[in-house]
Amino acid sequence: MLRPYLPVLILLVLSVAQAVGMVVLSSVLSPGRATKAKSAPYESGMNPLGGTRERFSVKFYVVAILFIVFDVETVFLLPWAVSMRALGWHGFAVAMIFIFILTVGLVYEWKKGALEWD
Incomplete structure (x- = not known):
């Protein structure tokens, strides 16, 4: 069975x-030798700047959210692209509406200055 x-x-x-x-x-x-550099918070060779409890700018979060939005867009558009012929014109129109709504959101964020790093 x-x-x-x-x-x-x-x-x-x-x-x-x-x-x-x-x-x-x-x-x-692995060699397993702990050195001072390997025990540091950052192995890049640079000393950390500031404390660990500093607040981040909201722009970091906005960029992260925009990245997630456009990542999700890719997740939705890839299956659409694979099955586009089977969906026909209705599927094409729905996908174009989806892309249009995302484009309006991107233009809005751009006009608001969310993508500017001053």
Whole structure:
């Protein structure tokens, strides 16, 4: 009864074994010498500027939200592009309305100065 799921089970076991194996191998084969630079908060070689409790500008959050919005747009438009012929003109019109609404939002944000870094 569960025979059709055997390949999925084998893939799951192999995936977990590979993930565990990589973690174990990296901990066994790594030099593991803790230095002052590796213990620092940033390994880039630069000393941190300011404290850790400083407030960020709202512009960082606006850019993050805009990134998420346009990332979600891509998630919706890729399946549409794959099945565009099957959807016909109705699917095309709905997608154009979706893109138009996103374009209006982008123009609004642009006019409000949300994308300016002064």
